[in-house]
Amino acid sequence: MKKEKNSLGNKIAEWSEVPKDVALGMPILTVTGQTELRLENYRGIAEYTDSCVKVRTKVGLILIGGRSLQVEYYTEDEMKVSGYIRTVEYQQ
Amino acid sequence: MLRKLVQYGKGYLKIHVSGYFAERFLNGCSHKKIRLWDLKPVPGGYEMCITISGFRKLKPIIRKTGTKVVIVKRSGLPFLLFKYRKRRLFFAGSLLFVLLIFLMSRHIWSIEFSGNQSYTDDTLLKFLLTKDVHAGMAGSDVDCAGIAADIREAYHDIVWVSASVDGTRLKIRLKENDDRLLDDDKDKNEASENTPAPTDLVADMDGTIRAITPREGVVLVQEGSEVKKGDLLVSGQVPVRNDQQEVTGYQYHQADAQILAEVSTSYQDEMDLFYIKKDYDLVKKREVFLQVGPWRLTFGSIRNSYDYWTMEGYEKELFGNMHFPWKVSYGSRTASPYHASREKYATERIRQVLSTRFERYKEDLEKKGVEIIENDVKIYTESETAVADGRLLILTPIGVSRPSQLLEVQTAEEENEAGE
Numbered sequence: 161m162k163k164e165k166n167s168l169g170n171k172i173a174e175w176s177e178v179p180k181d182v183a184l185g186m187p188i189l190t191v192t193g194q195t196e197l198r199l200e201n202y203r204g205i206a207e208y209t210d211s212c213v214k215v216r217t218k219v220g221l222i223l224i225g226g227r228s229l230q231v232e233y234y235t236e237d238e239m240k241v242s243g244y245i246r247t248v249e250y251q252q
Numbered sequence: 253m254l255r256k257l258v259q260y261g262k263g264y265l266k267i268h269v270s271g272y273f274a275e276r277f278l279n280g281c282s283h284k285k286i287r288l289w290d291l292k293p294v295p296g297g298y299e300m301c302i303t304i305s306g307f308r309k310l311k312p313i314i315r316k317t318g319t320k321v322v323i324v325k326r327s328g329l330p331f332l333l334f335k336y337r338k339r340r341l342f343f344a345g346s347l348l349f350v351l352l353i354f355l356m357s358r359h360i361w362s363i364e365f366s367g368n369q370s371y372t373d374d375t376l377l378k379f380l381l382t383k384d385v386h387a388g389m390a391g392s393d394v395d396c397a398g399i400a401a402d403i404r405e406a407y408h409d410i411v412w413v414s415a416s417v418d419g420t421r422l423k424i425r426l427k428e429n430d431d432r433l434l435d436d437d438k439d440k441n442e443a444s445e446n447t448p449a450p451t452d453l454v455a456d457m458d459g460t461i462r463a464i465t466p467r468e469g470v471v472l473v474q475e476g477s478e479v480k481k482g483d484l485l486v487s488g489q490v491p492v493r494n495d496q497q498e499v500t501g502y503q504y505h506q507a508d509a510q511i512l513a514e515v516s517t518s519y520q521d522e523m524d525l526f527y528i529k530k531d532y533d534l535v536k537k538r539e540v541f542l543q544v545g546p547w548r549l550t551f552g553s554i555r556n557s558y559d560y561w562t563m564e565g566y567e568k569e570l571f572g573n574m575h576f577p578w579k580v581s582y583g584s585r586t587a588s589p590y591h592a593s594r595e596k597y598a599t600e601r602i603r604q605v606l607s608t609r610f611e612r613y614k615e616d617l618e619k620k621g622v623e624i625i626e627n628d629v630k631i632y633t634e635s636e637t638a639v640a641d642g643r644l645l646i647l648t649p650i651g652v653s654r655p656s657q658l659l660e661v662q663t664a665e666e667e668n669e670a671g672e
């Protein structure tokens with residue numbers, strides 16, 4: 161993460177005030193309560209069970225843990241996970 | 253909801269994907285912009301929904317990822333139509349339905365009026381029928397401006413009309429002239445000004461004059477003078493005198509004055525001492541009905557052999573905003589039997605009822621500008637009835653307008669002849 165923060169791309173993005181999801185392709189997570197999660201800017205699903213969804217992104221893996229998880233839709237731009245979300249974890 | 257409808261309309265498949273690289277299959281789909289939804293992990297793989305067009309693009313992904321795809325379920329309109337492709341009558345019916353909806357929606361099926369008070373809907377509908385505007389006519393034939401102009405022309409007291417077509421309904425909003433009566437009076441006055449016919453103010457009841465505020469005409473009574481019904485109070489013929497104070501003619505006016513008189517009037521109000529008391533039984537007979545034009549379909553019956561019973565019910569119109577050859581309505585009626593017994597009102601109750609009525613009478617008088625000076629109304633109870641009886645002394649405006657009897661002008665010659 162530290163490396164990421166000090167990277168040239170990050171500095172340019174900060175200096176030019178361009179949103180980082182656009183400039184660096186960083187993932188955007190929108191969590192509604194504990195039951196809904198929208199994810200943008202990802203590379204693909206690495207693993208999917210009803211208790212864990214692992215998504216590959218540019219900054220690493222994002223691990224969504226919980227119960228009765230279900231991917232409501234999965235497109236190139238956006239995916240939506242519903243169910244009971246307990247954790248959202250970043251892994252390098 | 254809309255998305256689901258679109259999905260149903262376009263058709264979709266539920267597929268089962270199994271294999272070692274099932275996740276790669278998912279990523280491959282997203283890379284090829286194939287939309288997947290309702291993605292579920294199941295033993296041995298994943299289940300998901302996919303569009304028909306998306307499914308057709310799957311072949312290279314399946315080959316690359318080495319997964320196995322099995323169709324679990326086909327849903328949507330294209331599959332339904334394919335399934336029932338041999339039912340030609342069904343398709344013909346559906347087509348006819350769409351066609352009828354299309355054709356019928358091009359006609360006017362209901363005419364709605366609002367704002368009419370003195371003219372009923374039926375009257376206006378009959379009028380519109382004479383102008384060839386009726387339910388069932390083609391929507392393109394409706395000339396809203398023409399309808400508004402026709403109504404305004406035919407009914408002079410309708411001051412504003414607006415006609416508009418809302419779907420298959422012709423909405424006619426109108427405004428009637430609320431001041432019609434006042435205008436009529438004004439017209440009469442204007443007419444009388446053109447042809448001045450004098451009117452007098454005549455007493456319409458016996459009484460003693462207490463106050464006079466003259467406005468037009470010659471006042472013939474004084475404060476304190478007693479007048480009988482029919483006596484002339486104010487004359488509309490104002491004499492014109494010459495230098496010798498002789499009457500040379502009359503100017504004609506509409507006599508007008510506010511004259512207050514003390515009038516004695518009687519008050520009598522009667523009520524029965526007995527009334528019918530209704531003790532309702534717990535038993536009731538009820539019927540529910542559906543009425544289509546003259547035909548009525550009933551469930552249950554209120555037919556009975558009770559000695560005394562009351563009936564209550566309701567009727568509600570169905571499809572009120574659509575045009576049908578017959579009115580369709582539903583409702584219910586309930587017959588409740590009761591035992592009738594003749595009971596006598598309590599004295600207190602009689603006093604209360606008669607007093608309330610008398611109070612209301614007094615309020616009505618006061619609203620008319622009448623002042624009550626004295627009243628000796630008392631309540632008497634007889635064998636069958638109770639009576640409130642007495643006299644009231646009231647201070648009330650009197651005088652009604654009557655056409656004058658024209659007075660002849662006595663000329664000097666006639667006077668001389670009379671003198672000789």
